[in-house]
Amino acid sequence: MNQYKARLFISFSMMILLLLLVGFFQSWALCLTIVNLCLISAIMALGVNIQWGYAGLFNVGIMGFAALGGMSVVLISKNSVPEALQAGGLKMFIALFILAATVAAAVYLHKKFQRKSLVILTILIGYFITRYFYSDASQSIESVNPALTGYLGGLGLPVLFSWIAGGFLAAAAAWLIGKITLGLRTDYLAIATLGISEIILAVIKNEDWMVRGVKNVTSIPRPVPYEIDLQQTAWFQDMIAKFYSKSLDILPVADQAAALKDYISEASILMVKLSYTGLFTSVLLLLIILATLALNSPWGRMIRAIRDNETAASAMGKDITKRHLQIFVIGSAIVGVAGAMLVTYDGQFTPGSYIPLRFTFLIWVMVIVGGSGNNLGSVIGGFVIWFLWIMAEPVGFWLADLSTSFLNSENFFRQHLLEHAQYIRLIFMGLVLLLVMRFSPDGILPETNKKL
């Protein structure tokens, strides 16, 4: 246990030191950007860790849930488009209602009569009615000023609500997916979720009336002030002037205004980023506290028992499928929250940016490297891996440059290496994953309960 505490201390203090070094030697804005994305990654990894580390569910569909979270940001925070609502809103709602009714009827009929033909007939009829309303509606919505809107828009609520909504949206999807797939064996589950996440993305990309599809939604409202506005706010200017009064006084009077302007602009950037850091940190802390409380309660004991031995846990009266579904939903909801946070931070929703390498496999690397089953492990994993992912690129160039510096600059090999240095990042990530898995298989912070 003491060894664990030492590891905990060393790994976190090293990470903090690294970030501080970035701040001192490169810039604080970069440092905060990295920290903010590390925090989001940590939350995403936490969600996956709950599924994998607690319950052994191998979910390779993280990308889909992150995208759903991101989609909810648009649906919540953007203003509605009245013209589009007028053009096809009603029909679209009818279509969606009929779709829901069809599904409900099919499920009811299946349970009541067990007749496949009846169910299929219902689905077919429902499909054609839905499609009749739907194709009309989607066309008229999408033709409303397609370059700017072409979608129904959102609810126009404060963007922070969308973090909760993102969680719920992802949870709802996870419930549906879990209902279908959780009976499957681990590797089948993995590939099924991989496929389903692709389907989710295909729908988001192609249903423009929802969130504009690949046309992207930009200028999403922020939960924090804009740098430019901050720079023009009186209290902020005063505060910075006071803060830097000493260093300003040294300068000649002529230069003071320019210098102050520089300070204000720099401070406004940091201020905005720090506000995000604050928001993200509170979400992360809240989730960690909740997760830890749950894990150390009888609930957590039950979940660990299920992971250890499903047959025995079932014989001891625990409903495995129900619990797996619960965990799948909770973990996916957390991923959804992180997805919503990411889109809020980026200020735009671009469905094209969701690719498995970045949103599924990278998160898995975080979980494994951090230490599966340990909440703080996924936090440190998220930090370390994101840091590497961002910083491996300049290091790749640096390594390529250094290792061939003895060669002539016209040398083919050197040129090739320098031109292809950005791909060192991929090799590097793979190596880190393999090395950690091999030499520290429990990750940086091993699961505390597993003392075997």
Add this chain to the structure above:
Amino acid sequence: MKKCLKIIVVLLFAMSFSVAGFAAGTVKIGILQGFTGPIESLTPPMALAAELAINEASDSGAFLGGTKIVSVRGDSTCIDASAATAAAERLINSEKVIAIVGASCSGSTTAVVNNASVPNGITTISSSATSSALTMIKDNGFFFRTAPSDARQGQVLANIVIDRGIKQVAITYTNNDYGKGLSNAFTGVYTKLGGKILMTASHEDGKADYAADVASLSASGANDLVVFGYLDQGGKGIIQASLDTGAFDRFILADGMIGPGLTDDLGKGINGSFGTMPGGESEAAQKWAKVGKASGIPLDGPFRDGSYDAAALIILAAQAGNSADRASIQKHIMDVANAPGEKIFAGELKKGLQILAKGGKIDYVGAKDIEFNEVGEIFGSYQEVEVKSAKFETIKVH
């Protein structure tokens, strides 16, 4: 094992220090492109073209009294907005670049402009972000692009198609904001002019097989296929599959599809296909062709000329304000890009720098006939090109 972990830790630390040397009398220009990701194959020559301008100016010795310029590359990944922002932050705040050439794709460019360029007050000139949404971006005058908006190209191309008497087409577009935007713009104008679109279908880049796409496009009954895609991605896959099955033999192409990469591989099969590609007066294009050829950069793809121009504009603007200060660069971009002044073409940066040093005025024409409108976009003239005996030939300029 400990050794390996130690190496990782050491590398981690190395990363936090990794600031390249900052020699006195040197300024840096950031080149932020999607080096990895879906357009990873388009970006390396674009970066090379920008670096060509940088080296030309730096070697001339005429820049700010002999100041050297070096380039710093950053990977905007094209699709990952967060990674793009972080890379931009690194260029701006750690590498202290004076301005940025980039980013590549419209999505990552929007993120970079909103989250890094505007807050930090740094000029960003993209040579390939063509989304029409970027026209409306709140950039406080810090964002320019040497690629015209898709809306314009769609219009020009639709006119050309109608002029050629083609009244029925099928469209396939790459499923992103570029393809979709272009397709929307084209469809609007084309149908207004009396054309009929028999089918519009998107395709995903980098997929395994395009036989299904071609099969249904061909079933629409159209004889000509409009392809809004990338020449080494799905767009080429579609054309190849069409030729293989004999579904179409004439293609209507937009800028992303035009380049020898297409004609070299598909050869005479696409003779008679035509399209548009941003590009100016033949004088500008000819001079660029000469400069580009001498440097060995493959000239056959899109956006290379624009990248050269983007870097050149930054350098000239710095010279015009006689300062590598970020704000000063932003103020002078419009001055050097637009008339009045002596016309400067690609390969003539030294001349331009010298005129500016003497206090004269220049009108940078560059490789792409640069002329910015009030929002910092080029209006853009387009070359109508046609494939004749397996080569793209310019028919006329629109």
Add this chain to the structure above:
Amino acid sequence: MIKVSNISKHFGGIKAVDKVDLHIQKGLITGLVGPNGAGKSTLFNLIAGLYPPTYGEIYLEGEEITELNSHELFHKGLLRTFQIAHEFPTLTVFENLMMVPGSQLGENIINSWLKRGQIRKQERKLQEKAEEVLEFLNIIHLKNELAGRLSGGQKKLLELARTMMVDAKVVLLDEVGAGVNRTLLRHIGDAIIKLNKEQGYTFCMIEHDMDFISRLCNPVVVLTNGSVLTTGTPEEIINDEEVIDAYLGKGIKEEETA
């Protein structure tokens, strides 16, 4: 108590259990014996709901339970142990026992955040109960050990201990004595008798140790090749020619690890 009627289980072409009728009577300790591969464990797994039978029905106190899952059977009062111990290796012995009782307040994740006081109280009670059980089985010294670190015999005891955490109606014991030393085996036997007499537990057990069987069980059911050969008191079974032929005669007398 439990009535198994005409049950069969086929794995591919193999008839692991073939048309078995079995009646586990309330308040008795039924022994189930037979050579290896006779289908005893399969029969247990069928009753315990691990997999559905190919044909046949199972009733618990007159209610059909054929299609129920093992966790549903648990809540109906049917518990079991496994031939190869199924402990929860990364849980401590204590936790292994405390997880057993059903419908704990803290098993609801929301309660685990909101009703911590009540949960603590409940946990204390569970802990007392677990201590009691461990004392009874003489393994209280292992309470904080990880279950995965126990010896084979200790794991077997842990399995038995788990069934004692709740008031079960029927307990199916699958070779509870295998790998347990003689003294402990005696102790387990006493415990089973005590549970049977004092708390009215009904048991059904698979065992190879005939001494153990004759001390505890009545009646004894003999299974060979997936079907019931005969049923009777231990004495009858031991003296039955057919049984000796089928079971002991073939020289597969199991060795008890002492």
Add this chain to the structure above:
Amino acid sequence: MPWFTDILNAVVLMCNFMIVPALSYGSQLALGALAVTLVYSVLRFANFAQGDTMAFATVVTILSTWVLQNSGISFGFMPTAILAMPIAVIACLAYVLLIDKFVYEYYRNQNSKPITIVMASVGVMFITGGIVRFVLGPSHQIFSDGARFIITTREFKEMTGLSEGLAIKTSQFLTVTIAIMLVGFVFYFLQKTKTGKAMRAYSDNENLALLSGIDPAKVVRVTWILVAVLTTIAGVLYGLDKGFMAISYHQLLLPTFAAVIVGGIGSPIGAIVGGFVISFSELTMTYAYKKFLIYLLPEALEPSGLVQFLSTEYKFAISFVILVIVLLLRPTGIFKGKVI
């Protein structure tokens, strides 16, 4: 007999746009799926690095092809790449054996959970993808030479006088024939040879196989040899047909997995059938049957719409929808998975 010509035209249309492309795409998928399934049944993990390993083998082929072309060696009307393939097989084998030695062997000896090995294969996927891009860059490469077509649509039309043409590419012909030969060989190997039988026994029950004196190291080695051969050939055939690009090889992983699961994971027959199920379903579901029906139906009934089940936008989602449906209705796939 105009109706007869109509029917012929309809059939040729189907062949040209559906059957020929689906056959060749299906064969490419089937070879990759066969490799995945072999790894799964013998080494017991889903190999996420399959797509990138295919890219690796193809890169070696491309480089060797260039060398051959530069030294003036060609292969008649066949692509030179076929000559370069043996070199690539050896390189690919060396690579996978190296990876096995340094990565997978450790976990195998540790008796790690399959998921651990799957994660390791994700690491290998990252590294291999990096190497591939590092060596050849990310751009599209065409390395086929020789005659492109066996028959073009124009030739076909002239030959038959039909209004619909049928094209068959050399690469398509090669793909299908080589795939059939290779699959035949693999089946012969597994069913008839001693080593093949040992592999099946090992896959069936590892412990029993060990008891009966099968050398696990040899089984693993032979598996990797088969995998290297299949992977290289699948990669090269795919590249000849559609050109090489690192990212599309990476993305090939998803339909390959779909094929494996639909067919029944661990079943070689299933892998092949799965490959064709995926390729045919993509084409049949998204094909616009308008033209086809115009040929077949009387004028009065001719459709005005495109007659498409699903728009091509959802093309690649189809394989996953099928995947999910198969998993639900028949979780072990069409052919019950596991044993080879």
